[in-house]
Amino acid sequence: MDLAAVILVEILYAVASLVLIGAGLAVVFGMMRVINLAHGEFMMMGGYATIVAVNLGINVYVAMIIVAPIVVGLIGLVVERLVIRHLYGRLVDTMLATWGLSLLFIGLVTMIFGNTTTGISTPISGLTIGAYQINGYNFFIIVVAVILLLAVFAVLRWTRVGLVARGTMQRSDIASAIGHNTSRIYMVTFVAGSALAGLAGGILAPLVGLVPSSGGAYIAKAFITVIVGGPSIIAGLMSSAGLLGVVAQIFTFAATPVVGEVALLIAAVILLRLLPQGITGRFLKGRL
Amino acid sequence: MRPGEALSIWRAMAIGAVALILLPFVMQYYTLTVLVIYGMLGLSLGLVWGFGGILCFGQAAFYGLGAYSYAIAAVNIGESSVPFILGIVVPALFALVLGAMMFYGRLSDVYLGVITLVVTLIFFKFMNATAGSAHVIGDARLGGFNGIPGYQTLNVPGSPDDYLYDDRLYIVCAVALLLVYGLVRWLLASPFGRVSVGIRENELRAELLGYDVRARKTLLFAVGGAIAGLAGTLYASWAEIVTPGLFSLGQSAEIIIWCIVGGLGTLAGPIFGAVALGYLKFLLGQQSMVDNSIVLGLILVLVVLLLPRGIVPTIRDLFFRTFGRRRRRSRRPARRQDNAS
Numbered sequence: 001m002d003l004a005a006v007i008l009v010e011i012l013y014a015v016a017s018l019v020l021i022g023a024g025l026a027v028v029f030g031m032m033r034v035i036n037l038a039h040g041e042f043m044m045m046g047g048y049a050t051i052v053a054v055n056l057g058i059n060v061y062v063a064m065i066i067v068a069p070i071v072v073g074l075i076g077l078v079v080e081r082l083v084i085r086h087l088y089g090r091l092v093d094t095m096l097a098t099w100g101l102s103l104l105f106i107g108l109v110t111m112i113f114g115n116t117t118t119g120i121s122t123p124i125s126g127l128t129i130g131a132y133q134i135n136g137y138n139f140f141i142i143v144v145a146v147i148l149l150l151a152v153f154a155v156l157r158w159t160r161v162g163l164v165a166r167g168t169m170q171r172s173d174i175a176s177a178i179g180h181n182t183s184r185i186y187m188v189t190f191v192a193g194s195a196l197a198g199l200a201g202g203i204l205a206p207l208v209g210l211v212p213s214s215g216g217a218y219i220a221k222a223f224i225t226v227i228v229g230g231p232s233i234i235a236g237l238m239s240s241a242g243l244l245g246v247v248a249q250i251f252t253f254a255a256t257p258v259v260g261e262v263a264l265l266i267a268a269v270i271l272l273r274l275l276p277q278g279i280t281g282r283f284l285k286g287r288l
Numbered sequence: 289m290r291p292g293e294a295l296s297i298w299r300a301m302a303i304g305a306v307a308l309i310l311l312p313f314v315m316q317y318y319t320l321t322v323l324v325i326y327g328m329l330g331l332s333l334g335l336v337w338g339f340g341g342i343l344c345f346g347q348a349a350f351y352g353l354g355a356y357s358y359a360i361a362a363v364n365i366g367e368s369s370v371p372f373i374l375g376i377v378v379p380a381l382f383a384l385v386l387g388a389m390m391f392y393g394r395l396s397d398v399y400l401g402v403i404t405l406v407v408t409l410i411f412f413k414f415m416n417a418t419a420g421s422a423h424v425i426g427d428a429r430l431g432g433f434n435g436i437p438g439y440q441t442l443n444v445p446g447s448p449d450d451y452l453y454d455d456r457l458y459i460v461c462a463v464a465l466l467l468v469y470g471l472v473r474w475l476l477a478s479p480f481g482r483v484s485v486g487i488r489e490n491e492l493r494a495e496l497l498g499y500d501v502r503a504r505k506t507l508l509f510a511v512g513g514a515i516a517g518l519a520g521t522l523y524a525s526w527a528e529i530v531t532p533g534l535f536s537l538g539q540s541a542e543i544i545i546w547c548i549v550g551g552l553g554t555l556a557g558p559i560f561g562a563v564a565l566g567y568l569k570f571l572l573g574q575q576s577m578v579d580n581s582i583v584l585g586l587i588l589v590l591v592v593l594l595l596p597r598g599i600v601p602t603i604r605d606l607f608f609r610t611f612g613r614r615r616r617r618s619r620r621p622a623r624r625q626d627n628a629s
Contacts, residue, residue, distance in 0.1 A: 100588030
């Protein structure tokens with residue numbers, strides 16, 4: 001019974017962290033068809049922003065939830081204005097340019113912070129269930145992921161900004177004809193995606209030892225989650241994170257964490273082979 | 289083959305041979321050998337991506353697989369001839385199976401990129417986790433993060449004590465690059481190559497004309513895998529150690545950067561890009577002022593923004609415009625009409 005509870009929490013945690021990692025990329029890819037391969041580095045910089053803020057004496061939650069998204073959002077703003085906006089509609093070119101950006105950020109962060117591992121301690125202490133000990137921070141991550149999904153859904157579904165954004169993504173020419181500034185909408189969307197990446201990086205920062213090349217560990221997972229999810233943002237993210245997270249955790253428990261990671265990757269390959277358009281390309285079509 | 293094509297291939301090979309003979313006068317054999325190997329690796333993706341339209345994010349998988357196949361076989365066998373062949377055949381077969389899985393599943397662009405990327409990651413994760421005595425193939429311990437050191441490097445076929453190293457290894461690599469280049473040019477001039485370019489231009493049209501697009505893409509992918517495997521085999525012999533780093537994302541990224549910077553839709557471009565950027569990386573490695581990846585990243589971003597067709601096609605157009613010979617120009621590399629150079 002205790003073991004079952006622990007496994008359940010761990011599975012929920014795995015799903016929640018995939019949701020967090022993928023959210024920023026899903027917004028940018030789902031809305032703008034832009035694949036941001038610097039996503040992992042955005043998360044890494046969110047982590048560094050959090051750590052620096054905490055070391056400056058700012059409350060750890062403020063650092064994670066407010067400072068990190070703002071810092072990374074601003075970086076996203078600069079990136080969008082300088083690079084991405086020239087490349088809309090050229091999927092492969094954006095991928096390559098953002099890959100270049102990711103290298104650039106790794107280099108910059110290495111020069112500033114050095115190639116050493118930094119980290120902060122988790123703000124929530126461990127929790128005992130029967131004979132088992134679980135990390136209390138896992139619950140925080142699960143809660144944040146749920147709130148995040150609800151918030152993105154609410155903004156897109158019920159606000160005017162979300163409506164205009166969705167309209168622009170469907171037919172930018174019509175949106176522009178009825179007087180919306182599409183260039184600015186793209187910019188805001190990209191900044192929102194970057195801020196989400198920064199938030200994810202900040203929240204996951206206490207769990208990992210951060211090095212400048214940490215982004216590489218995130219980008220593959222984010223990329224896989226989003227592509228397997230398919231065109232819908234929320235439904236795709238939830239379904240693919242759910243599926244891949246469960247598979248990864250089951251194999252982690254049955255064997256080792258490495259087997260779990262490999263199982264996640266193999267599951268992604270099989271899923272894409274069966275559903276080449278992603279899960280929401282076949283099911284739940286047209287949902288958010 | 290079109291008239292004049294054979295002559296053009298011989299001419300290009302002759303120019304390449306002259307360059308490969310002259311380069312040792314300005315650089316050490318040790319550095320030069322690895323640059324030539326990079327050139328071959330760049331060529332492999334240049335073929336698959338530039339002429340087949342298949343954006344493979346995981347060319348490093350075949351490169352690493354070639355290196356590992358060679359190393360494992362060399363530990364078990366000792367003499368290098370069979371390992372050398374295995375280093376080419378294993379990645380080629382793997383590319384064939386992977387390609388068949390992808391192309392018969394009608395996967396394209398981004399999804400193809402994800403699958404190849406994921407496969408590379410699987411290799412990377414797996415190889416990193418193979419420390420300990422449980423992971424053994426024959427006498428070879430896979431060694432996890434530390435890789436496999438101390439295997440037989442390339443030797444003159446038949447005499448295991450006659451090692452090929454330094455200048456002799458350079459000659460082997462240089463000749464291999466020239467041969468592979470010539471063979472690829474010939475392949476692209478053959479009906480198979482012409483149809484491959486046709487498929488890149490318009491897959492549906494090629495299919496309606498009756499060509500089996502899936503089989504042809506799979507085959508081209510396997511050829512690319514074989515060339516990358518050969519590069520990996522030579523690399524294994526040069527470095528004398530193989531590590532999981534060969535499968536890393538950074539390695540894959542580098543190959544793509546070479547192709548983009550050098551110029552897609554040409555064969556000389558990726559080779560040039562690989563050699564030039566490889567040398568730049570070597571130079572940057574000697575100083576500690578600026579971090580290596582800042583420069584590489586900046587180059588990639590600037591080339592994508594300012595020279596989307598790459599250096600070699602841009603220079604070639606400039607050259608032909610200056611000297612008055614007419615060439616068809618097109619703005620985007622993916623829509624290029626003319627053939628290899």
